[in-house]
Each structure stands twice: as C-alpha cells, then as structure tokens.
Amino acid sequence: MLELVDLSHTYGSYRAIDRVNLKVAQGEVVCIVGPSGCGKSTLLRSIAGLIKPTGGTVLLDGKPVDGSPENLAVVFQDYSRSLYPWMSALANVGLPLRRRGLDKKRRDAAALAALEQVGLAGAAAKFPWEMSGGMQQRVSIARALAYQPKLLLMDEPFGSVDAQTREELEDLTLRVCAHHGMTILLITHDVDESVYVGDRVVVLSKAPGTVVGDLPVQLPGPRDQIHTRELDAFVRLRAEVGRLVRGMTPQRNPHGYGLETR
Amino acid sequence: MPKVNGASLLRGLIGTAGLLVVLEAAGRLGAWDTERLPLVSTVLLRAGELLTDPEFLVSARSSLTTWALALLVTIAIAVPAGLLLGMVKPAELAVRPLIEFLRPIPSVALIPLVILLYSETTHMRITVAVYAALWPVLINTIYGVRDVDPLAKETLRSFGFGPGSVAYRVVLPGAAPFIATGIRLAASVAIVLVVTSELIAGGIEGIGVYITIAASGNRLDLMIGATILVGLFGILVNALLVAGENRLFRWHRARAGAAT
Ligand SMILES: Nc1ncnc2c1ncn2[C@@H]1O[C@H](COP(=O)(O)OP(=O)(O)OP(=O)(O)O)[C@@H](O)[C@H]1O
Ligand SMILES: [Mg+2]
Numbered sequence: 001m002l003e004l005v006d007l008s009h010t011y012g013s014y015r016a017i018d019r020v021n022l023k024v025a026q027g028e029v030v031c032i033v034g035p036s037g038c039g040k041s042t043l044l045r046s047i048a049g050l051i052k053p054t055g056g057t058v059l060l061d062g063k064p065v066d067g068s069p070e071n072l073a074v075v076f077q078d079y080s081r082s083l084y085p086w087m088s089a090l091a092n093v094g095l096p097l098r099r100r101g102l103d104k105k106r107r108d109a110a111a112l113a114a115l116e117q118v119g120l121a122g123a124a125a126k127f128p129w130e131m132s133g134g135m136q137q138r139v140s141i142a143r144a145l146a147y148q149p150k151l152l153l154m155d156e157p158f159g160s161v162d163a164q165t166r167e168e169l170e171d172l173t174l175r176v177c178a179h180h181g182m183t184i185l186l187i188t189h190d191v192d193e194s195v196y197v198g199d200r201v202v203v204l205s206k207a208p209g210t211v212v213g214d215l216p217v218q219l220p221g222p223r224d225q226i227h228t229r230e231l232d233a234f235v236r237l238r239a240e241v242g243r244l245v246r247g248m249t250p251q252r253n254p255h256g257y258g259l260e261t262r
Numbered sequence: 263m264p265k266v267n268g269a270s271l272l273r274g275l276i277g278t279a280g281l282l283v284v285l286e287a288a289g290r291l292g293a294w295d296t297e298r299l300p301l302v303s304t305v306l307l308r309a310g311e312l313l314t315d316p317e318f319l320v321s322a323r324s325s326l327t328t329w330a331l332a333l334l335v336t337i338a339i340a341v342p343a344g345l346l347l348g349m350v351k352p353a354e355l356a357v358r359p360l361i362e363f364l365r366p367i368p369s370v371a372l373i374p375l376v377i378l379l380y381s382e383t384t385h386m387r388i389t390v391a392v393y394a395a396l397w398p399v400l401i402n403t404i405y406g407v408r409d410v411d412p413l414a415k416e417t418l419r420s421f422g423f424g425p426g427s428v429a430y431r432v433v434l435p436g437a438a439p440f441i442a443t444g445i446r447l448a449a450s451v452a453i454v455l456v457v458t459s460e461l462i463a464g465g466i467e468g469i470g471v472y473i474t475i476a477a478s479g480n481r482l483d484l485m486i487g488a489t490i491l492v493g494l495f496g497i498l499v500n501a502l503l504v505a506g507e508n509r510l511f512r513w514h515r516a517r518a519g520a521a522t
Contacts, residue, residue: 048420074420082417085513086435095431096421129516147421 001026001061001183002047002151008055008208009042016042018208019056029177029184031194033245034204040187041077043209044153047185048074060151073149075157077187079140083128089115090124093143100147114146115139117172119165134161141169145176152177154186158193167225170197174223191242195234196223203244213244282306300483308487317472318488324467325456328384332391332452333445340396340448341441344403349433354404361400369394369455373462383465391455395448399441406440407433439507439514446503453496 002024009016017039024030034040046053049068058065073096076082083092093111102110115124118138128136137160144152157173158166174197177184188194194201195217203213219233228234286302288294300308312318347354369390380386410433418428460470469488476484508515 050416050420068419068422070422072420072422074417076413076417078413081411081413084414084432084435085517086438086511095418096423099422127513127516129513 003059006056015208031198039209071150073144075154077155114142321472336395340399348404348407395452398447399444402444406437410436439511
C-alpha cells in the first residue's frame with residue numbers, strides 16, 4: 001500500500017536521507033531502526049506530506065502523495081507539543097474524529113474508550129499540562145488509535161513510559177491495529193522493540209540515512225512479552241539488527257555469525 | 263498577565279487613601295485657595311453626585327457608546343487582519359513598512375483631518391479611537407499567531423484537516439491569549455482617545471464636552487470629579503478583562519509558567 005521510491009531529502013545543503021526504497025504491504029507492521037540523526041523523522045514527515053521531499057516519490061496505493069494523505073495518523077516524537085493545551089485529554093483525542101463525521105456524543109464515547117485502553121480513563125478531564133510526560137505520550141497514542149487510520153506512523157511512540165507500560169502499549173498497538181487491519185510504520189531506537197513489534201525490521205544507516213537492511217521477522221505464534229523474547233529466533237534476529245545498526249555487515253559462515261566491520 | 267491578589271490590593275488602597283487624607287489636610291490648612299482648587303472631599307462628593315446627575319449621565323452614555331463601538335470596530339478589523347498577516351508571511355512583509363510608518367503617528371494629530379472628513383461627530387470620534395486602538399490588537403494578534411507551535415498545526419494537517427480548519431481550531435485558540443491582551447490594551451487606549459476627541463473637537467454630548475463646559479463655568483470640582491470617574495471606569499474595565507483572561511487562559515499561564 002505504501003511505496004517509497006528513491007526518497008531523498010536535503011535541508012539546505014545537508015542531506016538527511018538518501019534514496020530510500022521501501023515497500024510496505026497492507027496490514028504489515030514495519031519497524032524502522034537507525035542511529036540518532038539518521039533521518040528517521042524526516043522520512044516519516046515526508047510520508048505524512050508535512051515536508052516535500054527534495055527527491056524521489058512517496059506512493060500510497062499507487063498514487064503519489066501530494067499534501068497530507070487521507071486516512072493517516074501520526075504519533076509525533078514531540079508528543080507534548082502535538083497536544084493542544086487548551087483542550088482536555090478527552091477533547092484532544094476526540095478532535096480528529098470530526099473528520100469521521102461523528103457527533104459530539106459518539107466522539108466523546110470513542111475518545112473515552114481509547115483513553116481507557118491506554119490506562120487514562122481517570123485523566124480524561126485533565127489538561128495536557130497537568131499530566132506527566134508519559135501520560136501525554138499515551139494521550140497522543142490514544143488519539144491516533146481512536147482515529148483508526150489505514151496507515152499509522154509512529155515516531156518513537158513509547159519513549160517516555162516505564163518498561164512495563166511500554167510493553168502494554170506495544171501489545172495494545174499490535175492488537176488494535178490487527179483488529180482494524182491498519183498498516184504501521186514504527187520508528188524506534190530500540191532494537192529489541194523493533195524485533196518484537198515488527199513483521200519486518202528496516203535498518204537505516206548513519207546520516208544520510210539509507211536502507212542497509214530489511215529483515216523479515218518470522219516468529220511463531222502470537223507474540224508474548226516473555227516467551228517471544230526468549231526464543232532463539234528472537235535472540236538471533238536481535239543480534240543481527242544490532243550489528244546492522246552499528247554499521248557492521250553480518251556474515252553467515254558455517255560456524256555461525258562472523259563479524260566484519262565495513 | 264498581571265494578577266491582583268488581596269494583599270497587594272489592600273496596600274494600594276491604603277496608599278491611595280493616605281495620599282488623599284494628606285491632600286485634604288493640606289487644603290484645609292490653607293496650602294492653596296480652596297475657592298479656586300476645591301478640596302479632595304468636595305471633589306469626591308461631586309464625583310458621587312455626578313453618578314445621578316441626568317446631564318452628566320447623558321454625556322457618559324454617549325461616551326460609553328462611542329467607546330464600545332470603537333472597540334468593536336477595532337476588533338472586527340484588527341483580529342482578522344492580524345490572523346491573515348500572521349499566517350501569510352509574504353502579506354506581512356508587504357505591509358510591514360506601512361505599519362511601521364502609520365503606527366507612530368499620534369491619533370490626536372489626525373483629529374483636524376478627520377473633522378474635515380466627517381460631518382457626524384460620533385463617526386469622527388470612533389475613527390480617531392479606532393486608529394489608535396488598532397495597533398495593539400493587530401501587533402499582538404500577529405505575534406500570537408507566530409507563537410502557535412508549528413507542530414500543533416502539522417498534527418491537525420496530518421489528520422487530513424484543511425488550512426481553514428487548522429486556522430480555526432489551532433491558530434485562533436493558540437493566539438487567543440495574545441489577542442485578549444491586545445484587546446485589553448486597546449480598551450484603555452480607546453477610552454483616552456474618545457475623551458480626547460471630545461475635548462478637542464467639541465460636540466453636543468460626551469464626557470469631554472461636559473468637562474469643557476464645566477471649565478468654561480470655572481467649575482473645577484465638576485471637571486476633576488468627571489475626570490476621576492473616567493479614570494475609575496478605565497480601572498474597572500481593565501480589572502474585568504484581566505479577570506476574564508485569567509479564567510479563560512489558564513492553560514497559557516500554566517505553559518508560560520512551566521517554561522520559565
Ligand atoms: N528542519 C530542519 N532543518 C535543518 N536540518 C534539519 C531539520 N530537521 C532535521 N534536520 C537535520 O536532519 C538530520 C535528520 O534529522 P531527523 O530528525 O530526521 O533525525 P532522526 O533520525 O529522527 O533522529 P532522532 O533519532 O534523534 O529523532 C539531523 O542531522 C537534523 O539536524
Ligand atoms: Mg526523530
């Protein structure tokens with residue numbers, strides 16, 4: 001459903017991403033990992049139509065993206081700045097639902113349900129500036145999930161919460177998205193998370209970012225925070241992604257994995 | 263936003279009362295000729311009496327109407343213009359020099375010109391007041407629009423909202439605290455300019471006209487009494503608007519407070 005063809009972007013003379021090629025199928029969960037400053041947010045903003053990439057094209061369902069595509073939601077890295085301080089959490093989550101043509105009662109009900117899912121039902125009437133960073137982040141996740149977009153873009157969405165909440169939110173996101181058949185592109189620093197959440201892990205190189213690895217994640221059965229992370233396949237994949245992120249090429253040889261620095 | 267608390271209000275009242283008592287005592291002890299410049303107590307008494315004096319009330323109502331209309335016209339012009347100039351950078355760049363040229367021209371200096379242009383005194387007074395009151399609203403609105411977080415706008419855009427919705431749902435509420443401050447400043451400026459234009463250009467009704475007539479009758483008690491009432495009205499309006507801002511824009515103060 002989403003296709004990036006030679007996507008490049010330069011800020012002034014600074015090249016942030018360089019000829020990124022990527023195809024994402026309907027319903028797929030693709031994690032993008034890469035070192036800080038390699039252009040992950042730039043990539044995401046290009047897809048969302050918030051910046052006009054200086055090179056290449058973004059195709060959604062085969063059509064080039066011009067402006068912000070329909071049926072898309074973004075969870076921004078700067079979640080606190082993307083919430084409206086003059087609105088309660090409930091109103092923040094409900095606002096995009098106006099695009100869905102719902103009346104106030106339905107919007108409030110859907111927003112409350114989403115807040116409940118992220119464990120914030122009790123804070124619905126609170127304003128963003130009355131909340132902790134982690135709570136604000138959960139509100140912005142709730143807002144995106146309530147919207148039920150076809151394509152969900154998430155930029156470091158679980159960075160500000162404790163480990164356990166993070167695991168709960170990972171599972172929640174996967175569950176909600178599978179239920180509605182959403183496609184997800186999730187950006188993360190966390191190699192572990194990328195393997196756990198993704199159907200595929202795409203690794204970007206140091207700046208200017210370009211795709212250096214695209215690994216399918218084949219793990220048996222429904223994912224489970226404890227058991228999945230124990231699997232041999234999980235551990236191997238995590239090591240492979242880790243090496244790619246550090247700029248090393250994995251080399252398969254009869255004795256297992258060897259390392260060769262580029 | 264300045265916040266008045268009970269203690270500072272009390273101290274202000276004590277200071278004012280003290281000064282008035284000293285002036286009253288000085289007058290009574292013969293510091294000046296109280297036949298010409300009346301005592302504090304006389305003036306305050308007159309001010310109180312003016313509130314039920316039909317002749318004064320007709321003038322006050324006229325001035326109040328002029329002021330309210332001037333403020334409405336100011337808001338109707340300056341807020342949309344400020345939103346436009348704040349959002350459309352090229353438009354702002356194009357009119358910036360004009361604004362910088364027009365803004366320092368004192369409104370009072372325009373009164374002779376405006377008298378020639380208008381036969382109707384109310385229109386003339388409104389024009390003079392609007393000219394002066396426009397700037398704080400316009401400049402604050404432009405500034406407020408600039409202050410709106412770009413990411414807040416992008417968020418709504420990413421959900422597929424058009425530019426009109428973004429302006430209405432993010433830019434306007436985000437800039438509202440600044441617009442409100444501009445309107446509060448404009449309200450004070452408009453009071454000054456309405457009375458000034460009445461004093462300078464004359465007419466049949468208006469507090470400025472009332473003061474001029476009192477002066478020609480050598481009634482300093484009435485002049486000062488009326489002036490005090492204008493000042494009190496200004497304080498009242500300002501206090502009401504500050505209270506309104508504190509109530510409506512709690513989120514803005516919270517955010518500004520967190521940033522410092
Ligand atoms: N608006 C901008 N103007 C100029 N340079 C920019 C702009 N936005 C980002 N950059 C630069 O582009 C590069 C990539 O930025 P980007 O935010 O996409 O990185 P990132 O991979 O998301 O990093 P992080 O993991 O730290 O969030 C950085 O070097 C940054 O300094
Ligand atoms: Mg980023």
